[in-house]
Amino acid sequence: MTLFRRAVIVGTGLIGGSLAGALRRAGIVERVVGIDAAAAPRALALGLVDETGGWDAVSDADLVILAVPVRATVEVLVELAPFLDAKALVTDVGSTKTSVLTAVSSNLASPSRFVGGHPLAGTEKSGPEAALPSLFEGRRCVLTPTDETDPAAVESCSALWRAVGAVVQIMSPADHDRVLGLVSHLPHAVAFALAAAVGAGISGSQAGLYGGGFLDTTRIAASNPAMWRDVLLANRAAVLDALGRFEDELGQLRAAIALSDGEAIEAAVARAHAGRARVLGPT
Amino acid sequence: MTLFRRAVIVGTGLIGGSLAGALRRAGIVERVVGIDAAAAPRALALGLVDETGGWDAVSDADLVILAVPVRATVEVLVELAPFLDAKALVTDVGSTKTSVLTAVSSNLASPSRFVGGHPLAGTEKSGPEAALPSLFEGRRCVLTPTDETDPAAVESCSALWRAVGAVVQIMSPADHDRVLGLVSHLPHAVAFALAAAVGAGISGSQAGLYGGGFLDTTRIAASNPAMWRDVLLANRAAVLDALGRFEDELGQLRAAIALSDGEAIEAAVARAHAGRARVLGPT
Numbered sequence: 001m002t003l004f005r006r007a008v009i010v011g012t013g014l015i016g017g018s019l020a021g022a023l024r025r026a027g028i029v030e031r032v033v034g035i036d037a038a039a040a041p042r043a044l045a046l047g048l049v050d051e052t053g054g055w056d057a058v059s060d061a062d063l064v065i066l067a068v069p070v071r072a073t074v075e076v077l078v079e080l081a082p083f084l085d086a087k088a089l090v091t092d093v094g095s096t097k098t099s100v101l102t103a104v105s106s107n108l109a110s111p112s113r114f115v116g117g118h119p120l121a122g123t124e125k126s127g128p129e130a131a132l133p134s135l136f137e138g139r140r141c142v143l144t145p146t147d148e149t150d151p152a153a154v155e156s157c158s159a160l161w162r163a164v165g166a167v168v169q170i171m172s173p174a175d176h177d178r179v180l181g182l183v184s185h186l187p188h189a190v191a192f193a194l195a196a197a198v199g200a201g202i203s204g205s206q207a208g209l210y211g212g213g214f215l216d217t218t219r220i221a222a223s224n225p226a227m228w229r230d231v232l233l234a235n236r237a238a239v240l241d242a243l244g245r246f247e248d249e250l251g252q253l254r255a256a257i258a259l260s261d262g263e264a265i266e267a268a269v270a271r272a273h274a275g276r277a278r279v280l281g282p283t
Numbered sequence: 284m285t286l287f288r289r290a291v292i293v294g295t296g297l298i299g300g301s302l303a304g305a306l307r308r309a310g311i312v313e314r315v316v317g318i319d320a321a322a323a324p325r326a327l328a329l330g331l332v333d334e335t336g337g338w339d340a341v342s343d344a345d346l347v348i349l350a351v352p353v354r355a356t357v358e359v360l361v362e363l364a365p366f367l368d369a370k371a372l373v374t375d376v377g378s379t380k381t382s383v384l385t386a387v388s389s390n391l392a393s394p395s396r397f398v399g400g401h402p403l404a405g406t407e408k409s410g411p412e413a414a415l416p417s418l419f420e421g422r423r424c425v426l427t428p429t430d431e432t433d434p435a436a437v438e439s440c441s442a443l444w445r446a447v448g449a450v451v452q453i454m455s456p457a458d459h460d461r462v463l464g465l466v467s468h469l470p471h472a473v474a475f476a477l478a479a480a481v482g483a484g485i486s487g488s489q490a491g492l493y494g495g496g497f498l499d500t501t502r503i504a505a506s507n508p509a510m511w512r513d514v515l516l517a518n519r520a521a522v523l524d525a526l527g528r529f530e531d532e533l534g535q536l537r538a539a540i541a542l543s544d545g546e547a548i549e550a551a552v553a554r555a556h557a558g559r560a561r562v563l564g565p566t
Contacts, residue, residue, distance in 0.1 A: 120494040140492055169492065182484045183493045187477060187500040189540075192555040193533035194473055199558020201465045201528050207564030209423055209452065210466045211403040213503040217470040218559050220496040225552035229545045236540055243537050245484050250476035254526050257472075257519055262512045269508035272475040275482020276501050281490030 003028040003159055004089075007063040008053070010076050012036040012043035014122060015093050016067025017131030021048040022164035025133045033057045043128040058083040063160070066092040071230035074103040081107050089156050090114045095180060096235040097144045097173040105148075115157040116144040116173060118180070119166055124222040137165030142180075144173040181238030183279060186246055188220050188228055189239065195221035286311040286442055287346040287372075291336070293359050295319040295326035297405060298376050299350025300414030304331040305447035308416045316340045326411040341366040346443070349375040354513040357386040364390050372439050373397045378463060379518040380427045380456040388431075398440040399427035399456060401463070402449055407505040420448035425463075427456040464521030466562060469529055471503055471511055472522065478504035 007023060009016045012034040020043060023029045034040035034049035035057060043049045058064055058080045066073050073094050084090065090113055094100050097116045104114045121139040123130060141161040145154045158168045171179070195218040202209075232239055249271070256264030290306060292299045295317040303326060306312045317323035317332035318340060326332045341347055341363045349356050356377050367373065373396055377383050380399045387397045404422040406413060424444040428437045441451045454462070478501040485492075515522055532554070539547030 120492065122494065139494075142492070175489075179485055179489050179492055182481045183497045186481065187496045189536055190473055190477055190533070191496075191500055192552055193529055193536050194470060195556075195559040195562070196551065196554035197525070197529040197532040197558070198465045198469065199561040200532075200554070201525065202462055202562060204561075206454075206458075206462050207561060209403065209425070209462055210562050211405065211422075213470045213474070214466045214562060216499045216502050217474055218555075218562075219499050221552075221555040221559050223552070225549045225556075228552055229548040232540050232548055233543055233545060236543065239540055240537070242480070242484065243533070243540075246476055246480040247533075249480040249483075250473070250526075250530075253472055253476055254523070257515050257522055257526075260516055260519065262516060265512040265515055266508045268479065269475055269504075269506070269511055271479035271483070272501075272504040273478075273508075275480070276478040276504050278482040278487075278490060279478070279485060279493050279497060279501075 001028060002030055003156065003163065004063040005030050006033065006061045007031070007065065008033045008035060008058050008061040009049065009065045009067055010035045010080065011066065011068035012039045012049060012128050013067065014126050014130045015119065016065065017043045017046070017048045017128035018133060018135040019065060019067060019093065019164065021131055021133035022136055024048070024050070026163040028160065028163045029063065033061070039128050043131070046128055046131070048128055048131055055080055055083050059085060061085065062088050064088055064090045066090070069227045069230045070094040070096050070099065070234040073100050077103050077107045081109065084108065086110045086113070088113060089153050091117045091157050093117055093119055095184065095231045097176045099234040101144070101146060101173050112148050112150040113153050115149060115153050117157060117161070118142045118176065119161070124220055126224045126227070134165070136161070139166050140169050141166035142169050142171050142176050144171055144176050146173065177235050177238045181235050181242040185231060185235055185239045186242040188223060189232065189243060190246065191218050191221040194218055284311060285313055286439065286446065287313070289314050289316065289344045290346040290348065291316045291318060291341050291344040292332065292348045292350055293318045293363065294349065294351035295322045295332060295411050296350065297409050297413045298402065299348065300326045300329070300331045300411035301416060301418040302348060302350060302376065302447065304414055304416035305419055307331070307333070309446040311443065311446045312346065316344070322411050326414070329411055329414070331411055331414055338363055338366050342368060344368065345371050347371055347373045349373070349377070352510045352513045353377040353379050353382065353517040356383050360386050360390045364392065367391065369393045369396070371396060372436050374400045374440050376400055376402055378467065378514045380459045382517040384427070384429060384456050395431050395433040396436050398432060398436050400440060400444070401425045401459065402444070407503055409507045409510070417448070419444070422449050423452050424449040425452050425454050425459050427454055427459050429456065460518050460521045464518050464525040468514060468518055468522045469525040471506060472515065472526060473529065474501050474504040477501055
C-alpha cells in the first residue's frame with residue numbers, strides 16, 4: 001500500500017540510508033530521493049534510493065525526512081523551507097528533540113506538519129555502506145508531537161514507522177530528551193571516558209589483554225565524534241543531569257570499595273540488577 | 284596426549300565447570316574430579332566431571348585447580364593444604380592475583396608448585412549450567428609466576444591452558460592486578476553504577492525505551508554480586524586507582540559539555556577511539 005508519492009531523505013548515511021532502503025522494501029513510497037552531497041551517490045549505487053537530487057527536489061515531495069546530525073538539522077530546515085510544500089509531512093530522526101522543535105517553529109511555514117521522530121536503532125558505524133533496510137525491525141521509534149502538531153501528520157508518521165517494522169511510542173519532546181539523556185547519551189559519555197581512561201592506563205606490551213566486558217562496555221565509544229558532539233551539546237541540560245545521577249551512584253560504589261564495605265558493594269550491584277531490569281521492562 | 288593423571292577442580296561453576304569440560308574434551312587428563320557441595324553433582328550430571336569428591340580426593344591429584352570466588356580461594360587453600368601432594372601442580376582462575384599469592388606463601392608447603400592463573404573469559408552467567416567447554420578458545424590466559432615459582436610448574440600450567448585453546452601470557456602479579464583493574468574491574472564498576480543510575484532515573488511507563496548502547500554497556504552489570512564484591516575488595520588499590528583515572532576523564536568530558544565546548548568534546552571522543560584501539564592492540 002502506497003502511503004507517500006515522493007519521499008525526500010536529506011542525509012543518506014547509516015540512518016537515512018537504512019530508512020530509504022526500508023521504505024523502498026516496504027513498498028509504501030513510490031519514489032525515494034536522496035539529498036546528500038557526499039553520500040547520496042553512494043546510496044544510489046547501493047540501491048537504497050531511486051535517485052539523487054538538490055533542494056529543488058523538495059518542492060515535489062509529500063514526505064521529507066531529515067536524517068542529518070542534530071546540529072545540521074537546524075541548518076537544513078533553513079535551506080529547505082523555501083522549497084517545501086505546505087501539505088508535506090516533515091519529520092526527522094535526531095537523537096534530541098527540543099532543539100529541533102524550536103528550529104521548526106521559527107523556520108517552517110507549516111510547523112503543524114512537522115513530527116519529531118527518533119528511531120532507537122543504529123550501530124557504531126556510519127555511512128550508507130553500513131545501512132541496513134532491516135535496521136528498524138522490532139525497535140522503538142519515539143514520536144514527539146506538540147500541541148501544535150496536526151494529528152493527521154502524527155498518524156501518517158506513525159504509519160510510516162510501523163511499515164518499516166518499528167514500534168511507535170509517543171512522548172513529549174522534554175520527556176524524550178530527559179529519558180534519552182539517561183538511556184543513550186549517558187552511556188555514550190561513560191563509554192567515551194572509559195575507553196580513553198583504560199587506553200591511557202596500559203602500556204603497549206599490555207595490548208590485547210581484555211575480556212568481553214571491556215569490548216561490550218566500550219563498543220559505542222567507537223561512535224562518530226561530530227554526531228556525538230552535536231547530541232551532547234543539543235541535549236546539554238539533560239546530559240549534565242544524567243551525569244550527575246551517574247556520578248552520585250559511582251561515588252557510592254567508590255566509597256564502599258575504599259571502606260572495604262562488602263555489604264555496600266553488594267547493595268550497589270543489587271541496584272544495578274534492579275535498574276537494568278527496570279529499563280528493559282517486562283519482556 | 285595425557286598431561287595429568289588426576290585433576291581436582293575445586294568449584295565447578297561457570298569457569299571451573301567450563302575448564303573441567305574443556306580438559307575432558309582435550310583428553311589431556313585421565314580423570315577429572317569436582318569438589319563443590321552445591322555445584323559438583325550438577326557438573327557430574329552435565330558430563331563436565333568424571334566424579335565428585337571431598338577434600339580427601341586432593342591427596343591423589345597431580346593437578347589441583349581452584350575455581351572459586353577470589354575470597355573463597357584463600358579459605359580453600361587452608362582446607363586443602365593438609366591433603367596436598369608436594370609434587371602436585373596447583374593453580375587458580377581468580378580475577379586478582381596478589382591476594383591469592385600472599386595466601387599461597389603462608390599456607391602451602393610447596394608454594395613453588397603454585398602458578399597463579401587468570402583466563403580472560405566468562406559471561407555474566409554463573410553455575411555449571413552456563414559452562415561451555417569452548418569458553419577458553421582463542422582467549423588470553425594470564426599466568427603470574429613469581430621468583431619462587433618452579434619453571435616446570437609454569438610450563439605444565441601453560442601446556443594445560445594451550446590444550447584448551449587459550450593464548451598464554453606471563454605477567455607479574457602486580458602488573459596483572461593493575462591492568463585488570465583497568466580493563467575488567469573498572470568496566471564492571473562503571474556498568475554497575477550506570478545501570479543503577481539509569482534505572483532509578485526513569486519512570487515505569489518509560490520502560491523498554493533503550494537501544495543497543497544501553498544493552499551493551501550494562502550487560503556485565505548483571506554479573507554475580509558476591510563474586511564482584513570479592514574482586515573489587517581483593518584488588519581494592521588498583522580499582523581505586525583505575526576509578527580515579529576514569530573520573531578524571533569523565534570530568535573533562537563533563538566540563539566540555541557544561542562549557543558547550545564542541546572541540547573539547549570531539550577531543551574526548553578522539554581519546555576514546557585511540558584508547559580503545561590501544562587496548563584491542565594490532566589485530
